[in-house]
Amino acid sequence: MTARKLTSRAVVTPSVTVTNATSRGAYSGAELKPYQGRHGAMDAFRLPSRIGSRLVEPRAVREGLL
Numbered sequence: 001m002t003a004r005k006l007t008s009r010a011v012v013t014p015s016v017t018v019t020n021a022t023s024r025g026a027y028s029g030a031e032l033k034p035y036q037g038r039h040g041a042m043d044a045f046r047l048p049s050r051i052g053s054r055l056v057e058p059r060a061v062r063e064g065l066l
Contacts, residue, residue, distance in 0.1 A: 035042075048055040 045058060048057050050056075
């Protein structure tokens with residue numbers, strides 16, 4: 001196998017800050033905080049669903065999480 005000779009050289013440029021967003025400043029993560037909806041907005045998730053003629057409790061209710 002023969003060795004190839006490199007014909008191009010790397011070009012060194014001044015350092016540049018690379019970003020993948022247009023936001024500025026520190027990231028607070030506000031959308032990741034626990035849900036703070038209006039009072040009673042999530043109550044429907046505790047109600048049973050009807051499957052055929054049966055009422056099926058949500059898994060969280062069956063397991064005692066709600």
